[in-house]
Amino acid sequence: MKGYIKKCPECGSINLLLNKEKGEVICKDCGLVVEEKMIDFSHEWREFDHEQSAKRRRAGAPMSYTRYDRGLGTSVGQKADVYQLDTKERSKFFRLRKWQYRISTAIERNLKLALAELKRVSSYLKLPKSVEEESARIYTMAVQRGLVRGRSMESVVAGALYAACRRHEVPRTLDELSEASGIDKKEIGRTYRFITRELGIRILPSNPVDYIPRFASALKLSPETQSKAVEILEQAQEAELTSGRGPTGIAAASLYVAALANNEKRTQREVADVAGVTEVTIRNRYKELLKELKLKEQIKKKNKKEI
């Protein structure tokens, strides 16, 4: 968590002060609270045996970023007990409750809506829990830093999900995210780039291999073909055919070639569709693969054997 904040978003100062007690990061120069509600993960005690540990442990259910209040909400009590108080106390009570309500309506109402949307999209895409949690965390930070302003909530949610997928190496294409969330692909890409830049999240370029299993199963290709495709992909990476190219295109071309070599031919159109690229891109990658890896011979040999 600490690693995400490098400088003050307001004045750009790197002079940040961490206040552990309050769980806040404050900019020394302009006073902006850069991040709040941080968690201190450090132990302030040590335990030497099971009994001590049981005595000292005091945490409850795990906190989840997928709950808008992280499962730790507070609300000022219900009306029932108010009537034991005198008039003065009672008005104080109502004042407090009003404030509580106002505070929660600001950030938390947004979060509540956003996280509902996030869960919806995430379950639509059948994303693992860890990714959902990560994206919720990213979204929460984006809200705290005011990055949602001027952008639609949904697009930021989609961007956060995309980022979380990439970080956990379960890549989904922008097209899939777009279909699931109903946000324009370009918009998601823009928001994704914006929030990762602003939050200083480092994302490795996605590995084409991560796409293979999903594409292969969508095309109903055999496991042999799938591993063949991975093999081809590795050769391609050795030959430095992969850098700078769209990972989905490379994955698609490898699958196409592998299917061809294993007599499970799929049309370029079919492969292109599941990979979310065009036939032309597949052709280009395919051509490079043939040229650089001399796969032509391999395929010919294979065909001869079949005959």
Add this chain to the structure above:
DNA sequence: AAGACGAAAGTGGTTGA
């Protein structure tokens, strides 16, 4: 007729002055 192939023009994003 469908699929594969390639050329040409257009798009959105990155980079370097």
Add this chain to the structure above:
DNA sequence: TCAACAACTTTCGTCTT
């Protein structure tokens, strides 16, 4: 901030099976 550029797409005509 703008122009050059690389990757990718769209579109379309031609060739192959």
